[in-house]
Structure formats: C-alpha cells, structure tokens
Amino acid sequence: MSENTITRAQLSEAVYQEVGLSRNESADLLEAVLGEISTALARGEAVKISSFGSFAVRSKGQRVGRNPKTGEEVPILPRRVLVFRPSQLLKKRINDGTVAKAAKG
Amino acid sequence: MTKSELIARLAEKNPHLYQRDVERIVTTIFDEIAGALARGDRVELRGFGAFSVKGRDARQGRNPRTGAQVAVQSKVVPFFKTGKQLRERLNADDGE
Numbered sequence: 131m132s133e134n135t136i137t138r139a140q141l142s143e144a145v146y147q148e149v150g151l152s153r154n155e156s157a158d159l160l161e162a163v164l165g166e167i168s169t170a171l172a173r174g175e176a177v178k179i180s181s182f183g184s185f186a187v188r189s190k191g192q193r194v195g196r197n198p199k200t201g202e203e204v205p206i207l208p209r210r211v212l213v214f215r216p217s218q219l220l221k222k223r224i225n226d227g228t229v230a231k232a233a234k235g
Numbered sequence: 236m237t238k239s240e241l242i243a244r245l246a247e248k249n250p251h252l253y254q255r256d257v258e259r260i261v262t263t264i265f266d267e268i269a270g271a272l273a274r275g276d277r278v279e280l281r282g283f284g285a286f287s288v289k290g291r292d293a294r295q296g297r298n299p300r301t302g303a304q305v306a307v308q309s310k311v312v313p314f315f316k317t318g319k320q321l322r323e324r325l326n327a328d329d330g331e
Contacts, residue, residue, distance in 0.1 A: 136271040136278040141264055148263040149256050159249070159260050164283045166244055170236040172324040179238045182265040183313070187325060210325040212284075214315030224273050224288055225310050 171212060183216040272313050282320035289314045 138160060146156040167177050171187055178184040187210050195206040216224075236244075242261055246254045268278050268286055278286040293309040317325075 134271075134274075134276045136267070136276055138280060140271075141267050141278075141280075144267045145260050145263050149259050151252075151256070156260075159245070159257075160264060162245055162248070163241070163261060163264055164280060166241055167236075168283060168321050168324060170241075171321070172327070175236055177236045177241070179241075179265055182238075182269060185315075212315075212317040212321065212325060214284075214313075216313040220269055220272070220313055223269055224313055226273070 174210070179217075181217055181219045183214055183220055186213050186215070187211070188213055275311075280318065282318050284318040284321060285316050287314050287316070288312065 142157040142160045145160055146153050170177050174187050176186040190209050190211055192208045193206050195204050197204055242258050246257045271278050272286055272288050288311045291310050291312055294307050296305050296307040298305055
C-alpha cells in the first residue's frame with residue numbers, strides 16, 4: 131500500500147478540477163464544508179453523509195485515569211467526544227480497494 | 236444534519252453558486268477522501284481531523300443467532316481521529 135497523506139491542498143484541487151470554480155474559491159468552499167460540519171457537531175448535532183458515514187457526538191462521564199508515566203491517579207472530567215461510523219459502502223469500497231462506481235450516489 | 240441539509244446550508248450562504256455545483260463540491264470532497272482511503276492513504280485535515288485505515292486480523296467469529304463458528308477474513312476499516320481544534324470546540328460551551 132502507498133501511505134501518502136492527502137491534505138486540504140489535494141481536496142481543493144479536486145474541487146477545482148471537478149467544478150470549475152477558481153482555485154481560491156474551491157479552497158474557500160472546502161473550508162466552508164468543514165466549517166458547517168464542525169459547527170453542527172459543536173452544537174451536539176449528528177452529521178450524516180450518505181454513502182460515506184456519520185459523525186456523532188457522545189458524552190462521556192467522569193472516570194479515573196492514570197498518568198502512564200508516574201502511575202498517579204487523575205480524574206478525567208466529563209467530556210464530549212466525536213465518533214465516526216463509516217457507512218457500509220465506504221467499508222466495502224476500502225476493502226475492495228477499487229472505486230465502487232456502481233454504488234455511487 | 237444530513238448531506239442534503241449540508242448542501243442546502245452551503246447554497247444559502249453562497250447564493251452566487253448553483254445548488255447543483257454545491258452538491259458536486261460536497262460529493263467530490265467525500266469521494267476524494269473515500270478514494271484516498273481505498274488506496275490506503277491518509278487524509279489529514281488540520282483542525283478538523285484525520286481519516287486513515289487500520290488493518291484487522293482474520294479471526295474466528297460466531298453467528299450471534301445460531302452460535303455457529305464462522306471464519307472472518309482479515310480486512311481494513313476506516314478510522315477517524317478528531318482534530319485538536321474540533322475536539323476543543325466540542326467541549327467549549329459546557330464550562331469544561
């Protein structure tokens with residue numbers, strides 16, 4: 131397997147190639163997409179992207195943790211965490227390692 | 236929020252774009268991420284999070300209904316790690 135890291139640059143380039151906006155605007159729109167998703171999640175709202183997966187916010191109660199270096203017990207405060215659940219389609223696509231064109235949409 | 240609601244919100248804030256284009260933008264982004272993962276690549280979006288794939292070994296599973304043993308093949312699963320900034324935003328409003 132390769133092991134390249136894709137960043138905003140490649141994603142906005144893909145938007146540029148696909149939609150025909152300027153490079154600047156493509157980058158702005160990518161940012162807007164991530165921004166809208168983040169804002170919804172920060173409100174505690176789940177975000178469901180069909181054929182990709184869903185992001186949900188979960189509340190965790192307080193628990194006792196341990197500093198792995200010193201072994202000292204420290205309380206871990208209640209917090210909200212984000213969980214991503216991939217769709218069946220995404221899982222399948224990744225295991226096939228090929229573009230599942232037939233199942234698009 | 237669903238994908239179509241996301242598209243509607245973006246279209247509302249970008250009245251100069253056709254809804255059809257907004258739809259293609261959103262679809263392209265997630266399609267690119269999925270494609271990268273299918274190649275075994277990592278997708279790192281600073282402040283938001285990182286998508287990667289993790290391997291799972293083959294194991295003996297059980298059909299939960301019948302209890303029959305079944306062989307589960309090794310596979311790769313997508314994984315998302317929340318970015319620092321987003322993680323902080325999730326916990327910002329409740330006084331820690």
